Amino acid sequence: MTQSLAAAAESAVPASVPLREVLPWAVFAGVIMLSLLYLVGMDQGATSVFSGNMIHEFVHDGRHLLGFPCH
């Protein structure tokens, strides 16, 4: 009884995922996610990957409200 309770408590806390398994995902997904954040928060402000002002104007309200520096 005590053993099965201990086993249940043990299974409630997941074991760690090996770093080797996380690393490729961290790099792959990390780059994509950070690029998305850059596009929404900063492009066509201080720096521009895409020329023009279209992205900046489109996401204008979101930038202000999410706390990014804007014009």
Added chain:
Amino acid sequence: MMSRLLIRGMIAGLLAGLATLLFALVFGEPGVNGGIAFEEQAAAASGDAPEMELVSRGVQSTAGLATAVVVYGVAIGGIFALVYTLAQGRLGRLTPRAMAAVLALIGFLVVFVVPFVKYPANPPGSNDGDTISQRTGLYLVLVLASVLVALAGIALRQQLTSRLGTWNATLVGVAVYVAVIGVIEYLMPAIIETPDTFPAPLLYGFRLASLGGQLMLWTTLGLTFGALVDRTRACDQWVDARLPAIS
């Protein structure tokens, strides 16, 4: 394992973005509109021609706002899943829901609140457009510094846990974070460019709405992600428990 967590993070982020969108539509938009009205008044008073509209206000305040907030939510959700995966089983023995809640609270404070203390969100018309490069750079440096110092604080906590116990080691880690980021914020240049005539209630209301929106985002993200991961785990365990019987 990792891909399943990543997808759950992005789903939780999507839901968090939608919740934040509702909040922003009700409480955030009045501040944006007020700022734009002030901007136009100031431009008219100084005799400048009104700015040409690339995107209409109607699109900016609906589809534009929705795109920005939802993409932001999904991206933060994805990164959150990566951080969660690294934290699980390494940063103390917490259940998935508790771990997700704790990480969301840390993320809200470290990524948003602490940089906000020095460089708060500003409505349209309350900043000088020519200083955008400088302001973006400073904000980025502060967010990055906050994350790095927080990671150092966590590493220190891990080091000290065996000697001081979990509680005291956590207190030392938090204290070191607060002290170091406090000094960094004190040393970074202040940005004081809000026009004297800018209405104070408008600025206050806008910043409160910005803070509220981010609180909504991180709360929804942490609680939804925790629930999604917990459900999958229960499901996995159910299958694992029956697999040997089948084979």
